[in-house]
Amino acid sequence: MPVAHEGRVPVISTILLAQGHDLLAQGPDWIKFDVAAFLGQFWSDTIDGLTYGAIYALVAMGYTMVYGVLQLINFAHSEVFIVGAYAVFFTLSALGFGTSAPNLSTAALVGDLVLAMLVAMLVSGLVAVLLERVAYRPLRRRNAPRLAFLITAIGASFAIQYAIFAWRGPNPEPAIIMFRPEPVFDIGGVIITSQQLVIFVAAIVLMIVTDQFVNRTRLGRGLRAVAQDPDTATLMGVNKERVIVLTFLIGGILAGAAALFYMMRVPAGAQFNGGFILGIKAFAAAVLGGIGNIRGALLGGLLLGVIGNYGATLFGNGQWIDVVAFVVLVAILMIRPTGILGESLGRARV
Amino acid sequence: MPLLELDALSAHYGRIQALHDITLHVDEGEIVTLIGANGAGKTTTMRVISGIRPVSSGVLRFDGQDVSSLRADLRVVRGISQSPEGRGVFPGMTVLENLDMGAYTRKDRKSLGEDLDRVFELFPRLAERRTQAGGTLSGGEQQMLAIGRALMAKPRLLLLDEPSMGLAPQFIQQIFRIITEINSQGVTVLLVEQNAQQALQRAHRAYVIETGRITKSGTGEELLADPAIKEAYLGVA
Numbered sequence: 001m002p003v004a005h006e007g008r009v010p011v012i013s014t015i016l017l018a019q020g021h022d023l024l025a026q027g028p029d030w031i032k033f034d035v036a037a038f039l040g041q042f043w044s045d046t047i048d049g050l051t052y053g054a055i056y057a058l059v060a061m062g063y064t065m066v067y068g069v070l071q072l073i074n075f076a077h078s079e080v081f082i083v084g085a086y087a088v089f090f091t092l093s094a095l096g097f098g099t100s101a102p103n104l105s106t107a108a109l110v111g112d113l114v115l116a117m118l119v120a121m122l123v124s125g126l127v128a129v130l131l132e133r134v135a136y137r138p139l140r141r142r143n144a145p146r147l148a149f150l151i152t153a154i155g156a157s158f159a160i161q162y163a164i165f166a167w168r169g170p171n172p173e174p175a176i177i178m179f180r181p182e183p184v185f186d187i188g189g190v191i192i193t194s195q196q197l198v199i200f201v202a203a204i205v206l207m208i209v210t211d212q213f214v215n216r217t218r219l220g221r222g223l224r225a226v227a228q229d230p231d232t233a234t235l236m237g238v239n240k241e242r243v244i245v246l247t248f249l250i251g252g253i254l255a256g257a258a259a260l261f262y263m264m265r266v267p268a269g270a271q272f273n274g275g276f277i278l279g280i281k282a283f284a285a286a287v288l289g290g291i292g293n294i295r296g297a298l299l300g301g302l303l304l305g306v307i308g309n310y311g312a313t314l315f316g317n318g319q320w321i322d323v324v325a326f327v328v329l330v331a332i333l334m335i336r337p338t339g340i341l342g343e344s345l346g347r348a349r350v
Numbered sequence: 351m352p353l354l355e356l357d358a359l360s361a362h363y364g365r366i367q368a369l370h371d372i373t374l375h376v377d378e379g380e381i382v383t384l385i386g387a388n389g390a391g392k393t394t395t396m397r398v399i400s401g402i403r404p405v406s407s408g409v410l411r412f413d414g415q416d417v418s419s420l421r422a423d424l425r426v427v428r429g430i431s432q433s434p435e436g437r438g439v440f441p442g443m444t445v446l447e448n449l450d451m452g453a454y455t456r457k458d459r460k461s462l463g464e465d466l467d468r469v470f471e472l473f474p475r476l477a478e479r480r481t482q483a484g485g486t487l488s489g490g491e492q493q494m495l496a497i498g499r500a501l502m503a504k505p506r507l508l509l510l511d512e513p514s515m516g517l518a519p520q521f522i523q524q525i526f527r528i529i530t531e532i533n534s535q536g537v538t539v540l541l542v543e544q545n546a547q548q549a550l551q552r553a554h555r556a557y558v559i560e561t562g563r564i565t566k567s568g569t570g571e572e573l574l575a576d577p578a579i580k581e582a583y584l585g586v587a
Binding site: 218221222225231232233235236238 | 422423424426451452499
């Protein structure tokens with residue numbers, strides 16, 4: 001036996017080595033390990049990832065706040081978001097926007113976009129409040145078990161999706177181009193476009209306003225009280241039902257704003273099931289940062305955006321974005337099961 | 351006219367009846383205590399009065415008005431304030447924020463400072479810890495915070511649910527002394543206690559509750575002298 005081996009083993013290893021070399025040299029087209037591209041695009045990937053991540057974070061706020069107050073995962077929140085995208089589409093179409101960037105003064109453009117954002121905020125906010133009243137409140141009145149809420153949430157998600165399907169059909173609405181992204185900053189060859197800047201800054205400002213509202217105002221304090229201990233909050237004179245409505249309203253408003261920014265990046269984003277993937281990723285962002293935690297949603301969203309981009313560049317194509325993002329999510333949750341900043345609306349603050 | 355009046359009041363948890371025709375009253379300026387064993391219905395009675403649990407039959411009157419179906423948060427506005435069983439301190443809020451939650455319904459925000467001073471006078475420990483998170487306080491400090499927070503609502507009726515529970519003996523003495531002091535400042539108190547000895551000594555009048563029914567009532571001294579009470583609640587054979 002040893003004799004037979006002596007001759008063969010080196011031959012086999014040589015063949016394996018040759019094949020391995022081949023794999024590394026050319027590689028299959030579905031996966032690469034392109035460190036040079038990763039390093040070369042590191043900063044532009046970071047900036048673009050932060051832009052996307054800011055959108056995830058805005059949507060994640062809705063998941064995390066509703067969870068914080070009701071311990072309910074509002075699966076229909078992705079539809080609250082997509083309804084906002086339709087509101088943006090119809091508003092901007094009515095204002096004359098279409099498949100090519102309009103020829104407007106900056107002031108007129110900003111005015112139109114702010115109007116579209118306000119309409120989307122209003123529509124998404126109303127849909128979120130309506131959803132709470134129609135789907136969740138009757139269950140709460142009857143003290144339904146948590147599983148009933150979950151299945152209702154999934155049902156509501158489908159109901160809204162297919163209501164849109166019945167109304168607008170399966171295809172996405174025509175693209176809306178709001179403006180052509182112009183380079184604003186050029187830092188050592190790394191370009192930041194006007195679009196990236198607008199999305200990132202506006203999203204962060206909205207989230208800071210929300211955070212301050214929750215932490216500094218009387219109503220916000222009532223909201224945190226309900227999140228920490230609903231019965232005791234009631235004993236303090238907090239109207240729990242009003243707090244719940246407020247929570248859905250805030251979540252919806254932020255999702256509506258997110259819809260405008262999303263449409264900047266994905267001009268033909270208004271589609272009946274177009275909220276699904278974004279909703280899943282925003283939910284993942286909320287979990288990553290620590291569900292129930294507002295600052296966690298921001299952190300989780302930005303991280304998820306950036307990590308997905310790095311993965312896509314490293315492994316060679318955009319389909320890797322979600323794979324990498326979710327693998328990292330699972331890995332982080334194995335180390336910190338309650339997310340990076342931990343659970344609960346109030347607890348993380350002090 | 352009594353400040354608080356329960357007239358043949360019943361309450362249920364699902365199909366299980368927790369309270370059977372409870373009739374009791376608390377007059378303005380009194381300390382009234384409700385004593386009873388674990389599970390007798392003391393906390394349920396408190397929760398029904400504050401509106402966390404619904405009344406299934408009977409009438410609950412506050413200041414002469416039927417409040418049986420009034421929303422819990424609006425009862426706070428009327429002047430009913432509760433320090434709940436288990437204290438219910440908001441763990442993620444500071445001592446100051448917790449106290450401010452007590453004043454949530456108050457419109458006269460300007461006079462909050464005076465009331466805060468008054469609470470700090472009663473509980474100097476809270477003043478020392480004003481910026482500390484509620485969840486990091488000791489059990490006794492949390493109890494002080496829960497009572498102080500209930501006072502911040504400027505209540506006419508203060509409901510105290512087991513304020514001595516889980517406290518060290520020196521804290522228990524202190525808490526009961528403070529309850530008497532609060533009462534002497536004009537706040538009517540309904541006190542639920544397992545520590546019957548202390549409660550009966552402090553209270554003007556008392557009721558005994560057993561398996562959801564009021565079985566005895568009288569002045570604190572009367573019940574302290576009652577042989578059956580002595581045996582059942584005061585640990586005297």
